[in-house]
Amino acid sequence: MDMRQSTAGTVSATQSVPAAASLPGSASVTGQATAASPSIRAASARDRAPALAPGFRELLRASILHQYDRFDYYRRLCTHGNLARRDLESIVTDGAYYRLPSVVSTAFKLSKGLIEDLNDLSAQGVFQVSSSTSGDPSYVLTSPDDLAAVTARYGRTFVAPGSTVGLAFAPALRILRALSRKAARVGRKAVLRMQLALEGGSRKVDEMHVTVDIDLPGTLRNRLLGRPPVIDKMPSAAVGSVIRAAEARGSDISLGGLTLLLNPYLADFRDGEFSLHGKGHVAFSGGGYSGAKGSIRGEKIDKPAFVERLSSVFGIDPALRRTNIKDVYSFTESPAQVEGYWEPDLGDFLFSPSEDCRVYIVDPETELPLRSGRGLIKVVAPGAAGCPAAANVSVLQFDTAEIVQASAGGEVESFSRIARYRAAGVSGTEGCAFKAAEIAGV
Amino acid sequence: MFKEASVPALPSALPSGPPSAPDVRGAARVVLEDPYVKSMTSETAAGVELRFPVFELAPIRSLVRLLRLRADDVFSRLALPEIEAAMDRLDSHFADLSNPEVRAVVDLVQRVDGFSRHDIERFGLGIFSPLATYDRGLRGRFVEVAFRTRRPVETVFGHLKRFGANTPFAKWREPGLLTHFVSGNVVGYSAILARIGLPVRRGGGAAQIIKLPSTSAVFPMIYLAKMAELAPLLRETMACGYWKGGDPGVEDPVLAESDAVNVLGSEATIREVGRRARDRRRRPLPPPNILAHGQKVGAAYVGRKFAEVPELRARAIEGLVCDISAFDGAACYCPKNIYVQGDHRAFAEELAEGLGRFARDVSPVNEAVRPVGRGLERVFTGSAKVLPCEGGSAFVRVSDRTEFWLPDETYRYVQVMPAGNIGSTAAVMRGARPFLQTVVAAVRDGEVVEALVSFGGAGASNIHYPGSAPLLNVYEEPHDGDFDVVKVRYPYQARFAATNFKRNADWL
Numbered sequence: 016m017d018m019r020q021s022t023a024g025t026v027s028a029t030q031s032v033p034a035a036a037s038l039p040g041s042a043s044v045t046g047q048a049t050a051a052s053p054s055i056r057a058a059s060a061r062d063r064a065p066a067l068a069p070g071f072r073e074l075l076r077a078s079i080l081h082q083y084d085r086f087d088y089y090r091r092l093c094t095h096g097n098l099a100r101r102d103l104e105s106i107v108t109d110g111a112y113y114r115l116p117s118v119v120s121t122a123f124k125l126s127k128g129l130i131e132d133l134n135d136l137s138a139q140g141v142f143q144v145s146s147s148t149s150g151d152p153s154y155v156l157t158s159p160d161d162l163a164a165v166t167a168r169y170g171r172t173f174v175a176p177g178s179t180v181g182l183a184f185a186p187a188l189r190i191l192r193a194l195s196r197k198a199a200r201v202g203r204k205a206v207l208r209m210q211l212a213l214e215g216g217s218r219k220v221d222e223m224h225v226t227v228d229i230d231l232p233g234t235l236r237n238r239l240l241g242r243p244p245v246i247d248k249m250p251s252a253a254v255g256s257v258i259r260a261a262e263a264r265g266s267d268i269s270l271g272g273l274t275l276l277l278n279p280y281l282a283d284f285r286d287g288e289f290s291l292h293g294k295g296h297v298a299f300s301g302g303g304y305s306g307a308k309g310s311i312r313g314e315k316i317d318k319p320a321f322v323e324r325l326s327s328v329f330g331i332d333p334a335l336r337r338t339n340i341k342d343v344y345s346f347t348e349s350p351a352q353v354e355g356y357w358e359p360d361l362g363d364f365l366f367s368p369s370e371d372c373r374v375y376i377v378d379p380e381t382e383l384p385l386r387s388g389r390g391l392i393k394v395v396a397p398g399a400a401g402c403p404a405a406a407n408v409s410v411l412q413f414d415t416a417e418i419v420q421a422s423a424g425g426e427v428e429s430f431s432r433i434a435r436y437r438a439a440g441v442s443g444t445e446g447c448a449f450k451a452a453e454i455a456g457v
Numbered sequence: 458m459f460k461e462a463s464v465p466a467l468p469s470a471l472p473s474g475p476p477s478a479p480d481v482r483g484a485a486r487v488v489l490e491d492p493y494v495k496s497m498t499s500e501t502a503a504g505v506e507l508r509f510p511v512f513e514l515a516p517i518r519s520l521v522r523l524l525r526l527r528a529d530d531v532f533s534r535l536a537l538p539e540i541e542a543a544m545d546r547l548d549s550h551f552a553d554l555s556n557p558e559v560r561a562v563v564d565l566v567q568r569v570d571g572f573s574r575h576d577i578e579r580f581g582l583g584i585f586s587p588l589a590t591y592d593r594g595l596r597g598r599f600v601e602v603a604f605r606t607r608r609p610v611e612t613v614f615g616h617l618k619r620f621g622a623n624t625p626f627a628k629w630r631e632p633g634l635l636t637h638f639v640s641g642n643v644v645g646y647s648a649i650l651a652r653i654g655l656p657v658r659r660g661g662g663a664a665q666i667i668k669l670p671s672t673s674a675v676f677p678m679i680y681l682a683k684m685a686e687l688a689p690l691l692r693e694t695m696a697c698g699y700w701k702g703g704d705p706g707v708e709d710p711v712l713a714e715s716d717a718v719n720v721l722g723s724e725a726t727i728r729e730v731g732r733r734a735r736d737r738r739r740r741p742l743p744p745p746n747i748l749a750h751g752q753k754v755g756a757a758y759v760g761r762k763f764a765e766v767p768e769l770r771a772r773a774i775e776g777l778v779c780d781i782s783a784f785d786g787a788a789c790y791c792p793k794n795i796y797v798q799g800d801h802r803a804f805a806e807e808l809a810e811g812l813g814r815f816a817r818d819v820s821p822v823n824e825a826v827r828p829v830g831r832g833l834e835r836v837f838t839g840s841a842k843v844l845p846c847e848g849g850s851a852f853v854r855v856s857d858r859t860e861f862w863l864p865d866e867t868y869r870y871v872q873v874m875p876a877g878n879i880g881s882t883a884a885v886m887r888g889a890r891p892f893l894q895t896v897v898a899a900v901r902d903g904e905v906v907e908a909l910v911s912f913g914g915a916g917a918s919n920i921h922y923p924g925s926a927p928l929l930n931v932y933e934e935p936h937d938g939d940f941d942v943v944k945v946r947y948p949y950q951a952r953f954a955a956t957n958f959k960r961n962a963d964w965l
């Protein structure tokens with residue numbers, strides 16, 4: 016199962032700018048979603064960042080050609096689209112990245128049986144695994160360079176600059192590491208994507224607290240009886256203590272993790288319980304707004320009401336919601352992490368791709384980029400060193416989003432209203448046949 | 458017709474009597490009524506407005522009381538031969554595809570659910586053909602014999618075998634109320650569930666509540682509407698309609714009153730319904746007898762002769778194509794794992810061609826499930842291990858490793874693998890025992906009983922010849938290893954498997 020991480024942080028001002036001037040059409044067009052809200056125009060990260068070698072284009076060229084050379088699967092995909100190696104080079108040179116054939120994210124799922132086709136098992140690396148509890152996770156081999164880059168990037172997105180305290184509404188590292196160990200496959204170690212997020216965040220703060228951990232005595236007792244581990248959930252009072260301590264010290268605190276794990280705590284606190292103001296930073300991940308994320312179940316979350324409540328409980332002024340409350344869209348099958356800050360005029364998060372990836376919203380059938388409206392999300396993101404260990408440079412994800420701003424060439428500068436692509440899993444025939452994902456855990 | 462069979466003309470206990478069958482020929486509005494469930498809801502599908510009965514909280518307890526009283530009354534007055542004669546007429550009606558009324562039903566189901574006409578005719582309503590003409594004197598006889606012996610018992614169409622021992626503690630207990638939780642909209646078996654509660658040789662007969670899985674599952678209601686015409690008193694022993702699964706307002710009182718519960722659905726649904734049905738806070742002892750029918754996977758075994766002799770290979774593939782494609786692979790009997798003795802790659806290629814042709818010429822893919830095919834096409838375009846069929850209508854995975862593959866999508870989507878002999882292949886299947894359903898077997902005459910013993914021992918329920926995977930004969934074959942009509946009264950521990958052929962001349 017794919018995983019969308021929500022992480023907090025900032026965009027580095029030192030990262031590269033692609034040779035955007037060579038893209039076909041540099042003028043921005045405003046999508047229908049915001050036609051009535053001209054004030055909504057996210058300053059794209061690319062607008063803000065100065066150039067740095069090697070540029071996006073060079074990394075992408077190296078990555079996509081490496082992928083073409085290494086993976087029969089990708090070569091067949093290109094052949095199906097009448098594209099040869101030299102065509103890929105031309106596409107990169109022209110900046111028409113949307114023309115790069117995409118591997119669909121679901122191809123990485125264990126059930127599809129394509130692990131050896133999509134991962135270069137001769138390369139160094141470990142499997143990144145989606146934190147799926149459906150029984151059908153994605154396996155993406157990740158080189159040491161890419162692993163370090165993804166982890167470091169999570170550190171920047173999860174933890175706001177200046178934060179010395181982190182509070183993660185997430186399972187503890189020892190739980191994630193244990194799950195990672197169990198996920199090893201074909202003799203390769205594995206690491207859950209969520210573990211990278213927490214490790215990245217932990218490295219950036221002096222103290223990191225987590226709300227879900229193992230009750231060691233209970234777990235040991237249960238182990239003797241052959242029963243499952245006992246999970247220990249941090250009490251609301253302890254959560255309050257962590258925040259109050261940071262508040263008392265005048266420290267910046269970054270709160271993040273899974274919305275479904277945070278949401279129940281909000282009911283235990285009063286409006287104005289804390290007064291963090293600009294020192295509180297909230298970043299969430301993993302979706303779950305529908306009330307379900309893997310095996311975690313909770314109430315359906317209404318985003319505007321949720322943000323309003325976050326704001327009032329933590330004492331984050333309404334004016335700061337655009338800078339201090341965000342969601343991050345990412346998934347295991349791509350190294351990209353797209354941050355989205357709360358946009359009151361949209362009543363949703365406004366996502367702006369950073370300089371290390373390109374996002375297109377494409378027509379679900381033709382896969383051509385749209386200039387406005389809603390479509391599937393296609394992400395083009397090169398490996399950190401130009402030689403990815405998996406065929407994941409250009410990935411089509413079965414999520415939809417609405418364009419807020421796109422260039423004439425179709426590159427999306429900002430988007431919103433992410434949702435699952437329903438047509439992918441809708442069946443008109445409801446039968447009695449077994450489908451692996453439906454009986455997970457049996 | 459029912460009254461002509463010398464049944465005393467009982468006045469209906471219901472104010473309006475059972476509803477008559479709706480005329481569905483070209484209708485833009487079809488009203489499907491139930492004598493007990495008065496609330497209705499509408500749904501429009503493919504331009505047809507469907508009105509369905511919906512169970513509601515307020516009248517549920519009085520409904521159950523009335524239904525039980527009426528069932529007791531009806532079953533005390535009707536003799537078994539009369540009930541059987543009436544049900545045979547009902548089966549004969551749906552078996553006659555030349556009847557304009559039946560053709561109209563096929564047309565309606567095709568429009569509403571999008572299934573191919575071929576599947577509805579051959580596997581949906583056609584499931585009744587062998588039942589309508591089945592010798593009444595033999596009904597139940599083979600099952601009784603199989604309870605007494607471990608040896609395969611020869612039946613009219615094949616062989617039946619028991620696996621495992623019976624508990625001496627099982628007691629025969631006739632349920633007063635049997636509730637069915639039906640799932641899916643695949644036409645066929647869901648409709649004849651209503652037979653399970655009807656009286657058997659020992660007498661009895663239960664009031665039955667049938668929960669529709671959704672308002673788009675039209676066939677069960679059409680079947681019951683025809684029953685209201687041909688067997689009106691029997692129809693009055695059943696209440697059928699929709700409620701939202703898990704709705705405690707309706708479900709809890711129904712479960713508290715039920716002596717037996719028949720659940721078809723996902724493992725989660727079965728667990729949840731079972732847990733609530735056994736909840737002692739809601740009901741006095743004894744707990745209800747629960748029949749559980751979870752989601753399953755079919756398989757196929759192709760022996761060397763059928764893989765290598767061109768004419769036999771063509772016939773095996775012709776049959777498999779039908780079985781794989783039935784209801785777009787969404788039924789539990791559809792084979793997903795195809796084990797081939799011999800050149801499995803060549804077989805896979807021929808199978809892929811056959812599936813593509815079949816979808817183009819005979820049984821097109823339901824438009825509603827096309828996105829599933831499109832999704833698979835996107836995943837496998839770059840793979841050399843998967844053979845896509847014409848227009849993404851089916852997919853054949855080829856593996857050199859013999860394993861039991863658990864499909865990730867319900868579609869015309871299978872995996873072809875090399876096979877050893879029947880015994881070694883059965884050993885592979887045994888690993889998926891809880892999910893194994895039908896095994897389609899193309900084997901030599903001398904291996905048919907061996908296939909029953911080995912695949913049945915591995916957990917399969919029905920061993921069928923190619924092209925007949927969906928054709929379940931309830932009089933001599935189990936469903937998910939059980940004879941529901943017996944198990945609902947007598948919770949035995951053993952399980953059964955049966956073949957639907959004795960030799961290849963039966964189908965070749």
